[in-house]
Amino acid sequence: MMHPDTKVEKVYLYPKPVDFRKSIDGLAVLVELDIKVVVFHPVLFVFLYKSRNRVKIL
Incomplete structure (x- = not known):
């Protein structure tokens, strides 16, 4: 779990269905x-x- 004060530098979208x-x-x-x-x-x-109707974020 990320801390609330953590700055996210980038967001990557995984190109293939998982x-x-x-x-x-x-x-x-x-x-x-x-x-x-x-x-x-x-x-x-x-x-x-x-x-493509569900999302998971890591």
């Missing part, structure tokens, strides 16, 4: 392997469900 059964760890692996950004940087990662 299986929402993935846990936070599975999404973090996608970020590190595909986007090549460390998940502990002050950024947000937005994932879309395949029908």
